[in-house]
Amino acid sequence: MVVIVTWLFAKSFRGLAIYPFIFLRTKDLKENLKIINHERIHLRQQIEMLWVFFFLWYGIEFLIRWIQFKNPLTAYFNISFEKEAYANEIYPEYLKTRNFWSFTKYL
């Protein structure tokens, strides 16, 4: 389910996934298969972590990476969920072959 919310985002962010929704900053992003696939990977991660544990883990890993890299943007790109999503967003078939908890390969 895709929802367009222009007011929700800082300029650098284009999309956000909170199961069962994908929030996008602009309508044209709906046609951007890479972004949609990226957010769909997050939806899968959220389902397999029973939703709440995804956000807990995401927050804790973000803080750990922030301490590790001393930079919030670098921390964000190094969260295992983001690494998996960025590495595989270009493969439209990725979710069909992805294994359970695949994000742990990116820890």
Ligand SMILES: [Zn+2]
């Ligand atoms: Zn992401």
